[in-house]
Amino acid sequence: xxxxxxxxxxxxxxxxxGQGIAEVINPxxxxxxxxxPLGDERDVENAVAAARRAFASxxxxxxxxxxxxxxxxxxxxxxxxxxxxxxxxxxxxxxVQWCRSVQVDGPIIxxxxxxxxxxxxxxxxxxxxxxxxxxxxxxxxxxxxxxxPLHQLIGKLAPALAAGCTVVVKPSxxxxxxxxxxxxxxxxxxxxxxxxxxxxxxxSKVGEALAKHPDVxxxxxxxSTGAGVRVAQAAAPSVKRVCLELGGKSPLLxxxxxxxAAAVRxxxxxxxxxxxxxxxxLTRMLLPASRYxxxxxxxxxxxxxxxxxxxxxxxxxxxxxCSAGQRRTVLDYVxxxxxxxxxxxxxxxxxxxxxxGFYVSPTLFVDVDxxxxxxxxxxxGPVLCLIPYTDEAQAIQIxxxxxxxxxxxxxxxxxxxxxxLGRQMRAGQCFVNGATFNYQAPFGGYKQSxxxxxxxxxxxxxxxxxxxxxx
Numbered sequence: 001x002x003x004x005x006x007x008x009x010x011x012x013x014x015x016x017x018g019q020g021i022a023e024v025i026n027p028x029x030x031x032x033x034x035x036x037p038l039g040d041e042r043d044v045e046n047a048v049a050a051a052r053r054a055f056a057s058x059x060x061x062x063x064x065x066x067x068x069x070x071x072x073x074x075x076x077x078x079x080x081x082x083x084x085x086x087x088x089x090x091x092x093x094x095x096v097q098w099c100r101s102v103q104v105d106g107p108i109i110x111x112x113x114x115x116x117x118x119x120x121x122x123x124x125x126x127x128x129x130x131x132x133x134x135x136x137x138x139x140x141x142x143x144x145x146x147x148x149p150l151h152q153l154i155g156k157l158a159p160a161l162a163a164g165c166t167v168v169v170k171p172s173x174x175x176x177x178x179x180x181x182x183x184x185x186x187x188x189x190x191x192x193x194x195x196x197x198x199x200x201x202x203x204s205k206v207g208e209a210l211a212k213h214p215d216v217x218x219x220x221x222x223x224s225t226g227a228g229v230r231v232a233q234a235a236a237p238s239v240k241r242v243c244l245e246l247g248g249k250s251p252l253l254x255x256x257x258x259x260x261a262a263a264v265r266x267x268x269x270x271x272x273x274x275x276x277x278x279x280x281x282l283t284r285m286l287l288p289a290s291r292y293x294x295x296x297x298x299x300x301x302x303x304x305x306x307x308x309x310x311x312x313x314x315x316x317x318x319x320x321x322c323s324a325g326q327r328r329t330v331l332d333y334v335x336x337x338x339x340x341x342x343x344x345x346x347x348x349x350x351x352x353x354x355x356x357g358f359y360v361s362p363t364l365f366v367d368v369d370x371x372x373x374x375x376x377x378x379x380x381g382p383v384l385c386l387i388p389y390t391d392e393a394q395a396i397q398i399x400x401x402x403x404x405x406x407x408x409x410x411x412x413x414x415x416x417x418x419x420x421l422g423r424q425m426r427a428g429q430c431f432v433n434g435a436t437f438n439y440q441a442p443f444g445g446y447k448q449s450x451x452x453x454x455x456x457x458x459x460x461x462x463x464x465x466x467x468x469x470x471x
Contacts, residue, residue: 001032001033001034001035002024002033002034002035002087002090002177002180003021003034003035004034004035004036004037004177004180004200005021005037006037007037007039007043007047007197007198007199007200008180008183008186008187008196008197008198009043009046009047009050009197009198009199010046010047010050010053010054010193010194010197011050011187011191011192011193011194012193013187014046016037016038016039016040016043016199017039017040017042017043017046018037018038018039018040018042018043018201018205019038019040020037020038021035021036021037021038022035022036022037022038022173022176022200022201022202023035024036024091024174024175024176024177025323026090026091026093027092027093027319027320027321027322027323027357027358028093028310028311028312028319028320028356028357029356029357030324030356030357030358033090033091033177034090034091034177036173036176036177036180036200037200037201038200038201038202039199039200039201039205039206040201040205040206041205041206041209043199043201043206044168044199044206044209044210044213045209045213047168047197047198047199048139048141048168048197048210048213048215048216049215050193050194050197051139051166051167051168051194051195051197052139052166052194052215053194054166054192054193054194054195055136055138055139055165055166055194057192058164058165058166058192058194058195059135059136059164059165059166060164061164061192063118063119063121063122063162063164064118064119066118066161066162066164067114067115067116067118067119067162069161069189069191070111070112070114070115070118070158070161070162071112071115072189073111073185073186073189073191074108074111074112074115076185076188076189077104077107077108077111077182077185078108080181080185081100081104081105081108082100083181084103084104084150084178084181084182085099085100085103085104087177087178087181088103088104088149088150088175088178089311089312089319090177091149091174091175091176091177091178092146092147092149092174092175092274092322093275093311093319093320093321093322093357093358094274094275094311094319095309095311095312095313095314095316095317095318095319096311096312096313096314096316097314097315097316097317098273098274099311102148102151102273102274103148103149103150103151104150106151106437106439107150107151107153107154107155108154109439110151110154110155110158110439110455111154111157111158113158113439113440113456114158114159114161114162114460117159117162117456117457117460118161118162118163120134120162120457120460121134121136121162121163121164121464127468129470129471130468130469130470130471131468131469131471132466132467132468132469133466133467133469134163134464134465134466134467135164135464135465135466135467136163136164136165136463136464136465137163137165137217137218137241137462137463137464137465138165138166138216138217138218139165139166139167139168139215139216139217139218140156140160140165140166140167140168140216140217140218140219140220140463141167141168141170141210141211141213141216141218141219141220142156142157142160142167142168142169142170142219142220142221143170143203143207143210143211143219143220143221143222143223143231144156144169144170144171144172144179144222145172145222145223145279146172146173146174146175146322147175147274147277147278147279147322147380148274148278149171149172149175149176149178149179150178150182152222152245152454153169153171153178153179153182155443155454155455155459156220156454157169157196158459159454159459159460159462159463160463161195162460162463163460163463163464165218165463166194166195166196166197167195167196167197168197168198168199168210168216169196169197169198169199170199170200170201170203170206170207170210171198171200173200173201173202173203174322174323175322176200179198179200180198180200183196183198203227207231208230208234211230211231211234211235212234212235212237212238213238214238216238216240217240217241218240218241218242218243218462218463219231219235219240219241219242219243220242220243220244220245220452220462221242221243221244221245222244222245222246222279223246224246224247224378225246225247225378225403225404225448225449225450228244228246228450231244232244241462242451242452243450243451243452243453243454243462244450244451244452245279245406245443245444245445245449245450245452245454246279246404246406246445246448246449246450247279247378247404247406247448247449248279248280248281248283248378248404248405248406248407248445248449249283249284249375249376249377249378249402249403249404250280250281250282250283250284250404250406250407250408250409250427251282251284251285251286251398251399251402251408251409251425252266252267252270252282252284252285252286252408252409252410252411253286253395253396253399253408253409253410253411253421253425254267254285254286254287254288254295254411255288255392255395255410255411255412255413255417255418255421256288256290256291257412257413257414257417258411258412258413259411259413260291260294260295260298261298262411262434263411263434264285264295264298264299264302265298265302266409266411266434267282267285267299267384267409267411268299268302268303268306268362268384269302269306269317270282270409271283271382271383271384272303272306272317272318272362272382272384273317273318275318275319275320275321275360275381275382276330276379276380276381276382276383277321277322277326277380277381279378279406279407279449280406280407280429281407282407282408282409282431283378283379283383283384283385284368284370284375284385284387284398284399284402285299285384285385285386285387286387286388286389286395286398286399287386287387287388287389288388288389288395289388289389289390292386292388295386296345296366296386299345299364299384299386300345300346300364303346303347303362303364303384304346306318306362308351308359308361308362318362318382319357319359320354320357320358320359320360321358321359321360321381322358323358324358326358326380326381327350327358327359327360327381329379329380329381330360330363330379330380330381330382330383331348331349331350331360333373333374333377333379333381333383334347334348334349334363334383336373336374337365337368337372337373337374337383337385340369340372340373340374341367341369341372342365342366342367342368342369342372342374342385343365343366343367344363344364344365345364345365345366346361346362346363346364347360347361347362347363347364347382347383348360348361348363348383349361360381360382361382362382362384363381363382363383363384364384364386365383365384365385365386366386367386367388368385368386368387369387370387370398370401372385375387376402376403378404392421395421396421396424396425399424399425400424400425400426402447403447403448404445404447404448404449405426405427405428405445405446405447405448405449406427406428406429406444406445406446406449406450407427407428407429407430407431407445408422408425408427408429408430408431409430409431409432410422410425410430410431410432410433411432411433411434412433415432415433418432418433419432426446426447427445427446427449428442428443428444428445428446428449428453429441429443439455439456440455440456441455441456442454442455442456442457442458442459443455443456443459444458
């Protein structure tokens, strides 16, 4: 049991003003695995005040010193990576087969790059009679999701520290335990008091108080599009900067000349990792009508080969959903898909083999029309829609016919052809022929998938004000 009774504010663990605790449920066992305090608006006030006090000195700290703290945190995470992965598996349910590499090792790679990128804050650009310089944006509030909790926290924290910002973090109530472990590491490296503050609690209290607080200069939110709209509305009266990484309903366009077996295998696995709880999941597989029947058989065989089981079993490909509520949401969408006329090829149920745990078997819908709700709305579960197209023009039209634009994928017979198709995708990123995620590249969405970017130099720029000094 990981029971936490204090919040990390102003460089020390403090008893919260808020009353009560939130229990954290292990989604594989449905048993309590830990607890965290329920902070309130007073705790937000204390944390923001600490961050505001720390900002003046931290933002003027030499970039080399800030880089040293980032390096030290990287070393801490590497040394305690197994511990962090265990915590995330316990609170999220992602199998150990994936949790260490995806949820921990990836963020470490992303964090480490800001050791070097911190030096960009020292650059001065001469434009005519002006000097153009960079300054930290100020006090930042981070409202984090539950599905890739450390990944998204580091994606905000690393560039903020590099830029010279101070932060207040609110983790999801479903998966908050990792943030308390990270706070312990931050305490161990001796980061100056007030630079990093942690306040757990409900979004209706802590999240809203952070978004509307007049002394918060920027709020960075990862979550659903609906919640992102509410965050932006709360932030609007104080005209603070808002960075939103929101929902997705991403397409995988498989061309007629593609290696069909490889493309379909990649597409199925992309959706089923983390039980479909991935904002960038390629949940709409667009297939040429001439090869549709073959692709359906390949997708079914691949889906049925994936092992669902205990997250602690190294052989498990899928684990449970994060919560009972998320399982209900997914199963409700399965009913919607059937009512809309899509054909349920497999899955769409709670497997009888599991007496406990929030499991949903991997699900395939075929003969899906892109106008259906299951093709337009983010399900956030192990559900893949197979959609036929007649020609390339229709494929591009279907791919872009979505309110979202977070990610996309293309698989074609050649890199040149795949790039030609990928450039036509209205999305913040495109994975070509099975390419992997790149932490040096910008990550973010078009349309209702959000605004702003994370990772790489563009991620740093979100935390920067640009000043022109006329000489």
